Amino acid sequence: MSVARFWRQQVQRYNLVGNHCRNCDDYYYPPRTTCPFCRRNGEMEEYKFSGKGELVTYTIIHSAAEGFEHQTPYVLGIVKLEEGPRLTSQIIAQPEDVNIGMKVRPVFRKLGESGDKGMLHYGTKFTPA
Amino acid sequence: MSVGIVSYGTYIPKFRIKVEDIAKVWGDNADILSAGLMVNEKSVPDLDEDTVTIAVEAARAAICRSSLDPSRIEAIYTGSESHPYAVKPTSTIVAEAVEATPEMTAADLEFACKAGSAGMQACMGLVQSDMADLGLAIGSDVSQGAPGDALEYTAAAGGAAYIIGNKEEEMVAIIEDTYSFTTDTPDFWRREGMPYPEHGGRFTGEPGYFKHVLGAAKGLMNKLGTSAEDYDYAVFHQPNGKFPSRVAKMLGFSKEKIAPGLVVTRLGNTYSGSCLMGIAATLDQAQPGDRIFATAFGSGAGADAFSFRVTDKIDKIRDKAPRVEELLANPVYMDYAMYAKHKGKIRRA
Numbered sequence: 308m309s310v311a312r313f314w315r316q317q318v319q320r321y322n323l324v325g326n327h328c329r330n331c332d333d334y335y336y337p338p339r340t341t342c343p344f345c346r347r348n349g350e351m352e353e354y355k356f357s358g359k360g361e362l363v364t365y366t367i368i369h370s371a372a373e374g375f376e377h378q379t380p381y382v383l384g385i386v387k388l389e390e391g392p393r394l395t396s397q398i399i400a401q402p403e404d405v406n407i408g409m410k411v412r413p414v415f416r417k418l419g420e421s422g423d424k425g426m427l428h429y430g431t432k433f434t435p436a
Numbered sequence: 437m438s439v440g441i442v443s444y445g446t447y448i449p450k451f452r453i454k455v456e457d458i459a460k461v462w463g464d465n466a467d468i469l470s471a472g473l474m475v476n477e478k479s480v481p482d483l484d485e486d487t488v489t490i491a492v493e494a495a496r497a498a499i500c501r502s503s504l505d506p507s508r509i510e511a512i513y514t515g516s517e518s519h520p521y522a523v524k525p526t527s528t529i530v531a532e533a534v535e536a537t538p539e540m541t542a543a544d545l546e547f548a549c550k551a552g553s554a555g556m557q558a559c560m561g562l563v564q565s566d567m568a569d570l571g572l573a574i575g576s577d578v579s580q581g582a583p584g585d586a587l588e589y590t591a592a593a594g595g596a597a598y599i600i601g602n603k604e605e606e607m608v609a610i611i612e613d614t615y616s617f618t619t620d621t622p623d624f625w626r627r628e629g630m631p632y633p634e635h636g637g638r639f640t641g642e643p644g645y646f647k648h649v650l651g652a653a654k655g656l657m658n659k660l661g662t663s664a665e666d667y668d669y670a671v672f673h674q675p676n677g678k679f680p681s682r683v684a685k686m687l688g689f690s691k692e693k694i695a696p697g698l699v700v701t702r703l704g705n706t707y708s709g710s711c712l713m714g715i716a717a718t719l720d721q722a723q724p725g726d727r728i729f730a731t732a733f734g735s736g737a738g739a740d741a742f743s744f745r746v747t748d749k750i751d752k753i754r755d756k757a758p759r760v761e762e763l764l765a766n767p768v769y770m771d772y773a774m775y776a777k778h779k780g781k782i783r784r785a
């Protein structure tokens with residue numbers, strides 16, 4: 308990932324910052340500029356999610372993408388935040404301790420790195436609450 | 437103007453390796469080692485944890501414990517001997533992650549195991565001179581010991597964060613005073629780019645740890661006109677259990693007074709986090725009015741001594757973040773092979 312692209316997404320990754328639309332009262336993560344439901348009538352404001360949520364579904368990764376080989380097996384899940392948005396995240400837990408519907412909370416972890424010389428990328432993952 | 441701890445927070449990774457599992461690999465006698473070091477097991481970071489992530493978790497715990505507005509933090513110093521970047525501060529990542537940016541100053545510190553306490557002193561100066569409203573000082577490390585080296589039995593991972601302020605009504609502990617003792621001593625070092633540290637054998641004990649810890653501790657007690665009897669608790673840098681126990685006895689502190697802060701037996705040496713973790717574990721159970729004496733030590737070498745007086749505020753905020761005892765509970769044990777993978781000592785080809 309390019310240095311500039313990660314830097315632009317830094318705030319939303321470090322702290323789960325997205326949007327709330329005052330018109331339809333819906334919440335969005337990752338952040339977007341216009342409300343996809345209200346369009347022109349949307350009134351978007353910045354919103355910081357608490358990060359509390361539950362695990363909707365998950366899969367155990369045994370054959371990982373480049374740079375994540377040393378972490379297998381690990382859990383990749385879809386988390387539904389209390390306010391509604393869903394996002395994909397690594398779940399920090401032993402595979403046998405993970406189950407659908409369990410409550411999760413956010414943790415600050417290393418997301419990856421651009422080789423041995425590049426930037427280190429940090430952000431939010433989830434763990435059983 | 438008075439100065440003190442407004443809040444504190446800690447973080448310990450959930451993984452542990454037992455001394456006996458390391459000893460098995462190197463053919464050492466685990467019973468003799470454990471008894472000699474007074475360390476039974478040590479913490480190991482997860483594959484995606486490092487000094488930055490530990491510092492952020494500890495800082496967030498400190499902010500959560502006091503429910504304060506992070507934009508009030510106007511200085512952040514992270515002390516570590518394992519900053520992940522050689523150039524690019526850990527402290528700016530922490531600052532962004534706790535939402536203290538951008539009106540603030542920050543820098544990383546390094547002084548072996550006492551860079552965290554050096555950060556506390558820097559914050560004390562800034563808030564006492566009113567140059568900053570609140571300062572955040574962190575000690576965080578994921579330290580390495582070379583495979584088979586004596587340090588491998590104790591080098592652990594963890595961190596502690598302290599928010600320092602100048603408003604007495606906000607303080608959980610008033611810092612009565614601090615005193616430092618520093619010389620150029622070749623007891624321990626790591627050159628740029630080298631993965632593991634070296635230690636200067638005969639310099640580690642008497643000319644390193646004991647000379648400096650005693651120098652700072654006696655210096656502070658002289659300055660304040662106090663002695664061991666005036667304190668309810670004491671905490672000393674804990675590279676193992678033996679050194680702080682011996683230095684406490686030399687200064688006249690009973691075993692009971694150092695027991696709450698002596699977390700090294702189940703945690704290992706968290707370097708920049710070591711003494712700060714012991715102070716946190718002591719604050720976790722201290723009562724209003726109690727006095728705590730603490731001395732951090734860093735190889736190279738220097739020691740920072742502190743005298744704290746706990747306030748009524750402690751009971752109001754203590755339970756709003758996990759206690760050190762809770763972070764030590766229910767660890768996940770790993771064997772040496774998994775530990776070697778977690779610490780990057782072995783890598784997939």
Ligand SMILES: [Zn+2]
Binds near residue numbers: 329333349
């Ligand atoms: Zn809308």
